[in-house]
Amino acid sequence: MKQKLVNQIVLLIFLLLPCTTMLAQNTPGQGGVKGIVVDANNHAGAAFVAVRVKQADGTVVKVGVSGPDGKFLIKGINRTGNYAVTFSAMNYQAKSVDFQFKDSSVAEVVMDTVYLEPQHVQLKEVGIVADKPIVKQKSGMISYDMQADPDSKSSNVLMMVRKIPYLSLDANENITLKGNSDFKVLINGKSSGMFEHDLKNILKTMPASSIARIDVYTIPPARFDAEGAGGIINIVTIPKVKDEYKGTISISDKGPVGGPGAGGSFTLKKDKFGFSTFMGGNFFNNPITDNVTERTTLVETPTILTQSSKEKGNGRTGYVGVDLSCEIDSVKLVTGKFNINGNHQENNKYFESRQTTGGAPSQEYNLANSVNNSSNGMDAGIDYQISGRKNEGSRLTFSYKYSSASGYPENSGDISDTLNFNMADYMQNNDQQTREHTAQVDYVYPKNNLTIEAGVKGIFRDNKSEYKYYAYDESSKGFELQADLSDLFNYNQTVLAAYNSYIYNVKSWNFQGGFRVEKTNIDANFLGGTKKVKQDYVSFFPNVSINKGFKNNHSLNVGFTQRMKRPGMNRLNPFVDRQDPGFVFTGNPGLKPVIVNSVSVGYNIPGKINFTGGADYTWLRKVDLPITTYDSLTNITTSTFANTGNIKGLSAFVYAAYNVTGHFSTSVNGDVIYFWIDGLENGTIIKNELLTYAVNLTLSYSFKHRWRARADGNLLSKNPTGFQGTSNGLLATSFGLSKDLLHGKLTIDAGINNPFNKYRHSRTYTTGTNFYQTSNNRVYYRLVMLTVNYNFGKMTGNIKKSKTTIRNNDLSNGKGM
Template identity: 30%
Template structure:
């Protein structure tokens, strides 16, 4: 708490001291003001471009600015003299006004200036102010990554710290709307690998490949009902590129290297977009110390372990997207993507057991390695028929998704001291995958300009499969198959769904409501223990309501209610027992049920050219949350999952962006949250407050250098059985563009440069044990990135207005049950 308080105070002082400095650069004793109005409608003209030039030098403006939301302007003039002012807005005639500033007439009031529609074709408009980064709609908030200068240097995970309603802690764990249960899409389509391993994938994805991140906190009935926190929809630049264009980039850091390529080309009616990325990571050593006190045993009371770990590996991703426009009413699109990689980690683990008096009872060292491989291959085919009635269209879609994952580990034991049980060399080989086939039909029919309905049907056939083989050394030291420690498991799901949405748009009011019905047939088979096979089916009805009211042209108030569900994925269900550490085992729970969360929210948004704010309250509760929990069984710590959580979560969030000058941007992203976790089954309850805060300052320096300074952190927060320590982070970045149209960009950044390691501490306390973990992760990072864009933009990859979005499974971490994403824990 002390660290985060000091960081918040430092951030406040920086902002307080920095703001007068940047504002003082523009102070002057002379000014000109006025208001721009349409001569016919008498409406104010917001965001019109203002140029102020000396009459003796019309080529070099002394001031560039824009009118505010009410068409007003009040700009400083650097000196006395005769000036020419022009005001240009899209579709309107240019306003020209001469004025003179003298020592006796320092402040000029031009009064009301009138403009009218222009009959001439505009050749171009120069934008002189920073673009607003955030846009609020009735069911989502969009953050423009490409318009943020930090995207030139940062990864997508680092940019997420700036996105409203998203928090990223010091260990890069992500929460959306206060929940770690959310889904990740890419270009409106679910991405299984990003949902299952969001921080690993987004940490390696360059932000230069991202156009926009949408936070869909109030998914309508058209979306699958899964995801408590909502949906992160990542819109890549590849889907919006036009014509022949390509971007090549390379990255080098103290932890690895990476390269990326993006390209779009049009051939007749066919438009193709492709991208490919490769990353190699060699992380410095991490150190993890753990301890456990077993209240049920005086003899084996205190277990202390020391683990040193390194991760080394690579991953690559690629995507090919295309469209074929048959005619003006018929469009076919397709998408194919792949993702894959593997990381290898050597094992160096020592354990010592003490009795309650502090005497050493036994000790051993565990060595070996683990290799985690992951991947995803997917393909979409969409056909859209547009009717002659504007806005009415029918979409037919098919999606195939295959997600293979593998985990291999070899465990050896040495340096044994009085160990009371037999430790044998082990080898585990886990092959698991998920296969999905999905068909969908959507129809959108605008009844009038104010009313429209949207309905459709969907069928999903999903197979979760795991084959976990365990091998153990016999008395002769030879590895042989160990059936009692192995498992073979398959879960088949058939999901039939239908939805209906209705939306009403009035002058100031917006209303959107709908419901979704889902019926699931499920078969579960255990090849090694067929007596456990079972079949079941269940129904879910999911309502959703969104109401918005426009207080002013750029100010909106929104209320929402929705029900979200989480179906456990293979990571949570896999019954394989990991026994590599004889004092601590972990396994999944194939009997998990669907988790349901009720969400209520109230949000206020105000966006203008200089100041933007999005703030609100939200509340959600879960009565059957999927929680990762631990317990002592005969001296062994067991970790698994269960529908044992009752969660209540109320929070306040605020995102603020201020542009005091055209070259300066200051933003703050924070949240305050009270969480109450309870489990009658575990006789456990924890509740408390937590705070997240992120601040960022961006400044354009002379020679068009872009400088950024950022930092933030989170306070200690509670989980169902314990607490997680506070965290903090900080960094700086610098970038510059070269060549015509800024086609070459060179950028560099430094994170946590004052310390090599960052320490986190987790604790869990129950009636039978107390455990703690203190992890020191390498946090210091330096990197340089170079990107080059070439080609001409003149075509666009078209998309059907609807496509398949599967988001009905709860993402997990790995087959060893080490994910902390369950149920808001």
């Protein structure tokens, strides 16, 4: 296996090595532009200024950076047409200078000295790439500008996540923030239920070219709900328009896993009215895959269970989101939003279960399982913002939001060829309903260098889950409801919150601090109302962040935050999923919230080599970790959650980007995390210590005639699944070639993932006090993709929108750690 990985790495290097030798140079019919850019005050050369050559329509054709002495030289420019050269750097006002090749025989245009005026503002942000900085940093957050990354033209949002600092994808393409799968996702600063249920598939259909930027909050301010252990991801889709329109349409197809998909966005601004929509959908096909699960019990009479299965499935998902705005007058603004989403999945699985005791068969059965799962959701909200007349920065905002979601998973099992296995054929379903009302008031008051924020909020949730189990009855020749395996679960939750925060800027310092208080009341009942769960608690969450700017635009950021993991419906629901009779899953309605503490530090170095790095120490106690137990009486392995563990993690994160030439660029994004995890299973403490890492390397080369090639490599180590187990790592590669047409408005991209391997073996290992088990799932790894992306319209202004709004980011769902 090691030799195979080495061969793949060596082959990847040789495939990419020729790109590094293709330096920018003039070809017949092309010329260059050179000059010097200086500080307008002291006339010293301005180092590492971003220099971009643009066509008359604003399309960027060449990019460069001034040297330490301020001199620049950009080659490979067609000698026909009019151009503009833009210059920008942090702490300087941007400048644009027009030029053209007046004589086709002139090889280079020498520009007059370019003087940049210093920008006299408080240092609040540090840009890592100028002109359109790809990465910016503020206290407690970073921002990744999608429009500044050329790869966004031919990628979906999920593909771009690997390049964003602090974010990575695990082996199943699930997002992690600082190595944590517990975080919250917002769209245009607002929460949406569609991300709670189908985040991965929605981001796959969302073209990256329709995204303005992605903000990653590692130390979220007090105005955000306290939930989300890792932090908050905010996806901003609304582009800048002024009495004009802008849109994006993307169509893609992939196989053998996947299928056709489409996504897009459209924004219109006319006078005081604004309209923006984003939408997408895809069909998904998963060909037949194989799985082998083995469980060995360590009891008085040991057993070995082996399950071999084949599985295939298909599905579809879709979503539509709309944002509206109306400027009533110069100080009053009304904004609204409406989102709907739907998902349907079908899955068929056939497996053979064989158990031996002392080497002899002790239990056998075959099972044909069919699963259908349909879900949908919607949310609608309105914000009314009043800005101050005398103090334009002050604003008072009233917000309301309603959301609902429903799901109806159902599955059936046909059992045959049994030995010492008396379970009847079955059907089970679960009717899930969620309703939520939220009201919020926010106030912002700036005064000189100080900004004060305060607000109150109320969330009122009503959740219901009615699950039923039917068993086949030979006497009636039909399926009969099993009352002892069916129930109605009602879960009502009220969260009342208030926050206060302060932001203070002085010279090159930025200070942010605040606190949030939340009162939570829970009233739940199940088992026919005979069992109830009641919780009533008050929590206090402080946070502080300090940003210091240094010479050469270097920046240091340190902070502390305390947040909460409040269990969501998927973890609380006591419904027992019996798709596999030998391995069942159920929620735990008695789960309690978990307090998350985190200390972090980050440093930014802008320039030709753009770098941002950070370190983080996070600790949690009485965590709601997944726990797996084996019952020797029933011969069943049960997975659920329990507040039984502790987690500590020490992390380091690195992002770096380097424009080797005007054509060739590279970036790397990675993290290293050391976990200390322990938990209690069957009265025994189990400890798990593990060093994990994730590295993504991206190389891209721009050829003439608007051709662009890219290569990606992604290396993941094994990762903990909890205190009882781990999942294996991977090495993934991806190659793509794209072509821009119609002056850059149309992009066609073809790519292939993992050309060296048709399949990948996804393995998980779980250990308990009286058993250990492994699961080996063989999945398709090689993937061929084709994407067509078209941008239309113009961008010159802004759609005005409420600065504060409802963000319900206070629940954590899912079956993972």
